Amino acid sequence: MKKLALLVPALFLSIACGSAPGYLSSDVLAPENLGNPVATGVRVQGDLMTDGTLTCQGPGEVHKAYTEYVEAMRDLGWEPRSADGDDVSSMKCSLKKDTRQVDVAITSEGGGNIKVVVTVGTAK
Numbered sequence: 001m002k003k004l005a006l007l008v009p010a011l012f013l014s015i016a017c018g019s020a021p022g023y024l025s026s027d028v029l030a031p032e033n034l035g036n037p038v039a040t041g042v043r044v045q046g047d048l049m050t051d052g053t054l055t056c057q058g059p060g061e062v063h064k065a066y067t068e069y070v071e072a073m074r075d076l077g078w079e080p081r082s083a084d085g086d087d088v089s090s091m092k093c094s095l096k097k098d099t100r101q102v103d104v105a106i107t108s109e110g111g112g113n114i115k116v117v118v119t120v121g122t123a124k
Contacts, residue, residue, distance in 0.1 A: 034058035063087035
């Protein structure tokens with residue numbers, strides 16, 4: 001019981017001090033393991049990214065990057081709506097949440113590198 005009493009304040013402190021895990025503490029993730037994204041036109045209101053594009057490049061595999069990114073975004077409440085492409089050269093998908101849409105394009109750049117472009121805007 002004493003351990004539980006110690007965990008409860010720590011839990012509330014972590015919730016109060018925590019922020020959204022995504023880019024600029026928003027609910028949109030930058031792809032992992034590809035370095036810092038190049039951001040253009042990004043607008044964040046509170047913890048919601050409402051507009052903008054994040055571009056990352058680095059070593060990786062199209063299929064693995066696609067599945068990891070979609071699963072991580074689902075954990076933040078985004079719902080996949082469409083997907084197209086192949087596991088080796090390129091994958092595209094759209095995810096929706098409230099009135100926003102995220103379009104993700106992952107392409108092979110050759111030599112074991114990939115390019116990921118995440119675009120956020122109003123749902124179509």
